[in-house]
Amino acid sequence: MPLFDLPAPPEVPVQGESLGYPVRRIFCVGRNYAAHAAEMGNEIPSEPFYFTKAPAHLTLSGASLPYPPGTADYHYEIELVLALGAPLFRAAPGDCLAAVYGYASGLDMTRRDLQATAKSKGLPWDLAKDGEGSAVIGAITRAAEFGTPGAQAIRLEVDGVTRQESTLDKMLHDVPALLSHLSGFYHLAPGDLIYTGTPEGIGAVGPGARLRGEVAGLAPVELAVTAPE
Numbered sequence: 001m002p003l004f005d006l007p008a009p010p011e012v013p014v015q016g017e018s019l020g021y022p023v024r025r026i027f028c029v030g031r032n033y034a035a036h037a038a039e040m041g042n043e044i045p046s047e048p049f050y051f052t053k054a055p056a057h058l059t060l061s062g063a064s065l066p067y068p069p070g071t072a073d074y075h076y077e078i079e080l081v082l083a084l085g086a087p088l089f090r091a092a093p094g095d096c097l098a099a100v101y102g103y104a105s106g107l108d109m110t111r112r113d114l115q116a117t118a119k120s121k122g123l124p125w126d127l128a129k130d131g132e133g134s135a136v137i138g139a140i141t142r143a144a145e146f147g148t149p150g151a152q153a154i155r156l157e158v159d160g161v162t163r164q165e166s167t168l169d170k171m172l173h174d175v176p177a178l179l180s181h182l183s184g185f186y187h188l189a190p191g192d193l194i195y196t197g198t199p200e201g202i203g204a205v206g207p208g209a210r211l212r213g214e215v216a217g218l219a220p221v222e223l224a225v226t227a228p229e
């Protein structure tokens, strides 16, 4: 028996399904679009790299998020999110898509100023990336309904103005390659989400901003940034 009760794992709505998708872990891919790596002044990585966010930091689409403490440069990143539905361990790329339960539009919200400081000092990115509420996600669409990630459009609007616009085939490491690579380090399993990186066009938002991102064929992800607490 625990000393006290913790909240149940967060659940993401699934389109056309009354049950929610429970979240166990959240992995995120860095620099997975060449034009985004370039705008950040980074080299294109030869193999994927990752950071993580706590499941407790998940925010469902449509929520309001107070402008977070500790930053003066809070950025949006629109991303395709994978939701696993089967185990993957040391899997070949050709075996990986079958393990994807569904796909969602997501936002990897980032304290960019703290990330820059961490990078310059060679320190971890947790304060920049693993912020409370920083893993925003829209409803999951089952893989059978979405199809295969390919040339679908991915875009983000802030206050009705398009800020990010690309296509999923611009990923440096595609979905099968990412899952195969990550499965070499973890026993991936149902409940694991993977944010697959953002295209170019990232930027800052402040209190009052309304974000709406979308991958074509998926439900949108929406977020309202409100005044700091």
Ligand code: MN
Binding pocket: 028, 029, 030, 077, 079, 108, 195, 197, 198
């Ligand atoms: Mn990202």
